[in-house]
Amino acid sequence: MGQPPLTWMLMVVVASWFITTAATNTSEARTKYNCPARWSWRTPQRGGDTEQGWCSECHSNATCTEDEAVTTCTCQEGFTGDGLTCVDLDECAIPGAHNCSANSSCVNTPGSFSCVCPEGFRLSPGLGCTDVDECAEPGLSHCHALATCVNVVGNYLCVCP
Incomplete structure (x- = not known):
C-alpha cells in the first residue's frame, strides 16, 4: 500500500468560473489546463514531503502570493502569460x-x-x-x-x- 493521493483543487481565474480537479502530483494539477490570466492552486493539506516552496513554480517574471493554502502566480507588469510562463509584452x-x-x-x-x-x-x-x-x-x-x-x-x- 502506497501513500494516499494528495487532494488538489485547481482554481483558474478567468472571468468568474473555477475548475476543480484531483491529482496525484502537482505537475498534473498545474499543467492539465491552459489558463490565460493567472494560476492558483489550493492544497487542503500541507505537510510531510508536500511542504515545498510553491512560489518556486512561478516564472521569474511573475509575482507569487501565498495566502494560507492558496498559491497564485501572476505575471508582472510588462509581461503576459499564466504566471507559470510569462513573456515580454511589446x-x-x-x-x-x-x-x-x-x-x-x-x-x-x-x-x-x-x-x-x-x-x-x-x-x-x-x-x-x-x-x-x-x-x-x-x-x-x-x-x-x-x-x-x-x-x-x-x-x-x-x-x-
Missing part, C-alpha cells in the same frame, strides 16, 4: 500602450519600453524630442576657430567668413 506594437511622442521612436525593453530620439535631438519630459543646440553646448560643434557655428534643426553648420 508595448511598442500596441497602440496606446506607450507614451512616446510622434517625433521619437519606441524601443521595446524587457518588461517595459523606452523612447529614443534621432541624432541631434534630446528627449525632454512632456515635449518629446527637442533640437539640441550644438553651437551652445561645449564640445558638440567642431567648427574652425574662424568659422561661425549656426544651429539648424537636428544638426549645425560651420559658416566661414
Whole structure:
C-alpha cells in the first residue's frame, strides 16, 4: 500500500468560473489546463514531503502570493502569460500602450519600453524630442576657430567668413 493521493483543487481565474480537479502530483494539477490570466492552486493539506516552496513554480517574471493554502502566480507588469510562463509584452506594437511622442521612436525593453530620439535631438519630459543646440553646448560643434557655428534643426553648420 502506497501513500494516499494528495487532494488538489485547481482554481483558474478567468472571468468568474473555477475548475476543480484531483491529482496525484502537482505537475498534473498545474499543467492539465491552459489558463490565460493567472494560476492558483489550493492544497487542503500541507505537510510531510508536500511542504515545498510553491512560489518556486512561478516564472521569474511573475509575482507569487501565498495566502494560507492558496498559491497564485501572476505575471508582472510588462509581461503576459499564466504566471507559470510569462513573456515580454511589446508595448511598442500596441497602440496606446506607450507614451512616446510622434517625433521619437519606441524601443521595446524587457518588461517595459523606452523612447529614443534621432541624432541631434534630446528627449525632454512632456515635449518629446527637442533640437539640441550644438553651437551652445561645449564640445558638440567642431567648427574652425574662424568659422561661425549656426544651429539648424537636428544638426549645425560651420559658416566661414
